[in-house]
Amino acid sequence: MIRYLSPSILNSNFLDLRSTIEMLNQSEAEWIHLDIMDGHFVPNLTFGPPIVQMISSIARKPLDIHLMIEDPDRYIDAFIDAGASILTVHYEACIHLHRTITHIKSRGIKAGVAINPHTPVFLLEEILPYTDLVLNMTVNPGFGGQKFIESSVNKIIKLKKLIDATGSQALIEVDGGIDTDNLETLLKAGVNVAVIGSAIFQSPDAPNEIRQLKSIMKNY
Ligand code: DX5
Numbered sequence: 001m002i003r004y005l006s007p008s009i010l011n012s013n014f015l016d017l018r019s020t021i022e023m024l025n026q027s028e029a030e031w032i033h034l035d036i037m038d039g040h041f042v043p044n045l046t047f048g049p050p051i052v053q054m055i056s057s058i059a060r061k062p063l064d065i066h067l068m069i070e071d072p073d074r075y076i077d078a079f080i081d082a083g084a085s086i087l088t089v090h091y092e093a094c095i096h097l098h099r100t101i102t103h104i105k106s107r108g109i110k111a112g113v114a115i116n117p118h119t120p121v122f123l124l125e126e127i128l129p130y131t132d133l134v135l136n137m138t139v140n141p142g143f144g145g146q147k148f149i150e151s152s153v154n155k156i157i158k159l160k161k162l163i164d165a166t167g168s169q170a171l172i173e174v175d176g177g178i179d180t181d182n183l184e185t186l187l188k189a190g191v192n193v194a195v196i197g198s199a200i201f202q203s204p205d206a207p208n209e210i211r212q213l214k215s216i217m218k219n220y
């Protein structure tokens with residue numbers, strides 16, 4: 001079973017971006033999670049395709065790109081050209097989600113659908129056969145360092161049942177407030193990919209934190 005760690009660099013020191021990516025290259029983390037925010041879909045702004053392209057030029061791990069932007073169709077090709085390996089759009093931001101997901105996959109990369117904490121999993125039923133990944137937000141998107149929403153665990157159990165019932169191969173990814181304390185519960189609920197930001201980058205020893213997180217994942 002796939003159990004990947006996807007460190008989010010959102011709360012890392014951007015003055016030291018090169019050394020962050022080199023540290024992740026050498027770590028046991030499988031993916032690198034990049035958070036793209038537009039100041040409309042979420043109340044915060046980050047960066048766009050030029051920075052992703054620079055990261056891509058030195059990253060040796062797949063770039064797992066989380067688009068927290070309205071009407072993401074406008075930028076999908078730019079992020080794929082910049083080096084995305086997995087591109088995830090929000091259910092709440094796409095009017096023609098099937099078209100969007102089909103387009104991402106037609107470009108030869110993995111497509112994901114993200115849902116906010118208030119969005120029920122049953123709304124994904126028709127898109128599950130087409131999506132490679134479901135990103136269940138475990139905080140309201142927009143900022144790193146927020147508190148994990150405990151009711152997410154039951155939601156993931158429901159999502160796992162729905163995925164199994166529809167015969168979908170979609171991976172379950174979780175994002176927000178995850179650390180060494182709640183990771184195990186999430187893995188037991190069926191999570192495949194854990195996005196972890198502050199727990200890694202606010203730690204005095206990020207490589208050691210990654211080792212600890214991966215050693216928990218190896219038990220599942
Ligand atoms: C939040 C972002 C997350 C964030 C996670 O909107 O999507 O990827 O960086 O950071 P932590 O682990 O600090 O909650």
Ligand code: ZN
Nearest residue numbers: 035066175195
């Ligand atoms: Zn994210």
